[in-house]
Amino acid sequence: MRGNADVHELIAPGSLAAVLELMAREPGKWTPIAGGTELMVAFSAGRLTASRLVSLWGIADLRFIETTADAVAIGAGATFLDLRRSATIQADLPLIARASSWIGSIANQGRATLGGNLVNGSPAADSSPALLVYDAEVELISVRGRRRIPYCEFHTSYKSNAMAPDELLYAVHLPRRWAHHRQYLRKVGTRRAMAISKVALAATALMNDGVIGEIRLGAASLGPFPMRLVKTEAALAGQPLTRETAQAARQALLTEAKPIDDIRSNAEYRRTVAANLLGEFLLELRQEGGRA
Amino acid sequence: MNTPRAIIRFTVNGERMIVQAQPMKRLLDVLREDLRLTGTKEGCGEGECGSCSVRMDGELVNSCLVPVLQAEGAVIQTVEGLARNDELHPLQQAFLDHGGAQCGVCTPGMLMAAAQLIERNPNPSIAEIREALAGNLCRCTGFTRIFEAVAVAAEKARLEKVHDAW
Numbered sequence: 001m002r003g004n005a006d007v008h009e010l011i012a013p014g015s016l017a018a019v020l021e022l023m024a025r026e027p028g029k030w031t032p033i034a035g036g037t038e039l040m041v042a043f044s045a046g047r048l049t050a051s052r053l054v055s056l057w058g059i060a061d062l063r064f065i066e067t068t069a070d071a072v073a074i075g076a077g078a079t080f081l082d083l084r085r086s087a088t089i090q091a092d093l094p095l096i097a098r099a100s101s102w103i104g105s106i107a108n109q110g111r112a113t114l115g116g117n118l119v120n121g122s123p124a125a126d127s128s129p130a131l132l133v134y135d136a137e138v139e140l141i142s143v144r145g146r147r148r149i150p151y152c153e154f155h156t157s158y159k160s161n162a163m164a165p166d167e168l169l170y171a172v173h174l175p176r177r178w179a180h181h182r183q184y185l186r187k188v189g190t191r192r193a194m195a196i197s198k199v200a201l202a203a204t205a206l207m208n209d210g211v212i213g214e215i216r217l218g219a220a221s222l223g224p225f226p227m228r229l230v231k232t233e234a235a236l237a238g239q240p241l242t243r244e245t246a247q248a249a250r251q252a253l254l255t256e257a258k259p260i261d262d263i264r265s266n267a268e269y270r271r272t273v274a275a276n277l278l279g280e281f282l283l284e285l286r287q288e289g290g291r292a
Numbered sequence: 293m294n295t296p297r298a299i300i301r302f303t304v305n306g307e308r309m310i311v312q313a314q315p316m317k318r319l320l321d322v323l324r325e326d327l328r329l330t331g332t333k334e335g336c337g338e339g340e341c342g343s344c345s346v347r348m349d350g351e352l353v354n355s356c357l358v359p360v361l362q363a364e365g366a367v368i369q370t371v372e373g374l375a376r377n378d379e380l381h382p383l384q385q386a387f388l389d390h391g392g393a394q395c396g397v398c399t400p401g402m403l404m405a406a407a408q409l410i411e412r413n414p415n416p417s418i419a420e421i422r423e424a425l426a427g428n429l430c431r432c433t434g435f436t437r438i439f440e441a442v443a444v445a446a447e448k449a450r451l452e453k454v455h456d457a458w
Contacts, residue, residue: 001321001337005314006294010361012315033359037339040357043316044337053316057362081351105427106405108339110351111358193426194340 002046012055016062016141019054020168024143028165030054034062034077035111037104038120062115062170065089070176073139076115076169080127081106083114092176095130095185095202102126105193115169118151121159121225122196124264128226129202130185132218134174141170148173155225181206181214182288184281188273190264197221198265201277205236207285212236212245221265222257222274231256232278246282250275302366304329305373315361319353320344322360323370331371331400335429342428345401346370352408354427371400374407382452383407383445392441394432401428406442414450418443 010033013019023030031050033039034057042048056062062077067088074083080100083089090097103109103117103126117127118138128151136151140163151172154161163169184203189195200220206213215236217229235252239245259270297312304327311326323329323346335343337356344355347369374381383406386392393399402425409416409424416424421442422435430438 001318001334003316003318005316005318008314008316009295010315010359012361012364036357036359036362040318040359041338043359044318044356053359055359055362104339105342106408106424107342107345107352107354107427108357111353193423 001044003043003048004046008043008048008051008053010053010055012058014059016059016168019056019059020141020143020166022054023166023168032056032119032168034113034116035079037108037112038116056113056115056168063113064171067092067176072174072176074114074172074174076118076171077113078115080109080112080114080117084109092178093130093134093174095133095183095204096127096174098185099126099130099187099202102187102192108194114172118154118172119161119163119169121155121161123158123223123225124197124200124221125226126187126197126200126220129200129218129220131172131174132226132228133183133202133204133216134178135216137173138169139171139173140164140167142167146170152228155227158224178204182281182285184284186277186280187220188277196264199259199270199274199277201274201281203278203281205281205285207241207288211240212238212285217253217278219257219274221270222259224258229253229256236282241282241286246279249278249282253278298361300360300364302363302368304368305370311360313360316359318356319346319348319358319360319363319368320355322363323355323368329370329372333397333400335397335401340427340429341398342401342405342425343398345404345428347404347408352405369404369407371403374403381407381445382448383410383442386441386445386448387438390441390444391437392433394430398428398430398432402430402438406445409442410446410449414446414453416442416446 031053033053062075064075065086066073080103084097084100131151137148139148181204187200188198202218205215220226232252235249253275257271259267295314298315323332333343335341339354339357346355348366421439
C-alpha cells in the first residue's frame with residue numbers, strides 16, 4: 001500500500017445541499033467520492049492526485065430508482081447491485097441490468113455507483129453502451145439549478161465531460177419505450193468477472209417487414225470515450241436487412257471505430273471484434289424475422 | 293500535511309467500537325491495525341482479489357476500497373464474527389472438511405463472500421456459487437473444493453433451519 005492517508009482530506013457533509021454548497025464555494029477544489037471503487041484503487045497505489053475529497057456515500061437523495069409512466073430516473077448514487085436487483089430495470093431496461101451484473105464482482109457492484117462509472121469516464125465503462133442505446137439523458141445539479149443533456153453529449157474527450165466545476169451528476173433519465181425493440185449487449189474481455197472490456201457493443205433496433213427502422217449502436221473501447229456509432233447507424237437505418245446492408249455497415253464501423261493499442265488489447269483486434277459483434281446483432285435481427 | 297483524525301463509531305461483529313483515524317485510512321487497515329482483527333487479509337489492495345472482503349450494512353465490500361469515514365455508523369462483520377463461541381460457522385466447518393482452505397490468504401474473503409451468498413440465497417446452484425465468489429481469487433485449491441464446501445454448507449444450513457423450525 002503506497003497511499004498515505006495523511007495527505008488526503010475527506011469530509012462527509014451528509015446531505016446533497018451541503019455538498020453542493022461546498023462545491024459552489026470552492027469550485028473544482030473538491031473531488032466527489034461515492035463507492036470508491038475507482039478512487040480508492042488510485043489511493044492504494046499512491047497515485048490519487050485529489051487532495052480534498054467529499055463523500056457522497058450514504059446520501060439518500062442520490063440513491064433512487066424512480067419510475068413514471070414513460071420514464072425511469074436513476075439516482076447517480078444507485079449502485080450496480082441496486083440496478084441489477086431492480087424489477088423495473090430488469091423489465092424495461094434489461095441491458096442495464098445485464099451490464100450491472102458483469103461489473104467487477106459482487107463486492108464491487110455493491111459499492112460502485114452509476115454516477116461514478118459515468119463521471120470517471122473510462123472509454124471502457126461497462127454501463128455506457130447500454131445508456132447510449134436507450135437514449136439516456138443526464139441531469140446535472142449545482143446551487144445554480146439543474147440542467148439535462150443527452151448522455152451522448154456528456155463525454156467531451158478522454159476522461160473529460162460537460163460538467164462545470166461546481167456541478168454534480170444527479171440522475172440518469174431513460175425513456176421506457178423499448179419493449180418492441182430488438183436489444184443486444186455483449187462485452188468481450190479476458191474473463192466474465194473483474195475484467196475491463198477489450199471492447200463492448202450495445203444495440204437497440206426496430207424492424208418493419210425486413211427493413212431496419214430506428215437503430216442505435218453504443219460502443220465502449222472504440223474511442224477516447226464511450227460513444228454512439230452514428231455513421232454505422234446511418235448505414236443501417238431505413239435499409240432492408242440484406243447481406244449487402246450488413247457488409248456496408250461492417251465497413252462503416254471499421255472506418256468509424258477509432259480504438260487504440262493498450263495493455264488489454266490492440267486496435268486491430270478491437271475493430272475486428274466490434275465488427276463481428278455488429279454482425280452477430282444483425283444476424284439475430286434477421287433470425288427474428290423482422291418480428292416487431 | 294497531517295490530516296486530522298476523525299472519530300468513527302461503528303459496530304464490528306456485534307460490538308460497538310470507536311476509533312480515531314484519518315478519514316481516508318482504509319477500513320482494512322483500521323480493522324487490522326487499530327482493532328487487531330487480523331483475520332481480514334490484504335491481497336492486491338485494489339479490489340481485484342477479494343481477500344479483504346467483509347460485510348458492511350448487509351453487503352459484501354472490499355475493505356481495501358472503503359475509506360473508514362464511509363464506515364461511520366455501519367454494521368460490519370469480519371471473519372472473526374462468523375463462529376459462535378467455540379462453534380464454527382457451517383461454512384468454516386465445510387471448508388475444513390472439504391479441503392476448501394490451503395494457504396489461507398483467500399479464505400477469510402471466500403468465507404465472507406460465501407456467507408453473503410447463502411444468507412440471500414439459501415439454495416444456490418454451482419453457477420450461482422461461482423458468480424458469488426468470482427471476485428475472490430485462490431491460487432491453491434483450483435476453486436472446485438471451495439465451491440463444493442459452499443454447496444455443502446448451504447445444504448447443512450438449510451437442514452438446520454428445517455430442524456429449528458420443528
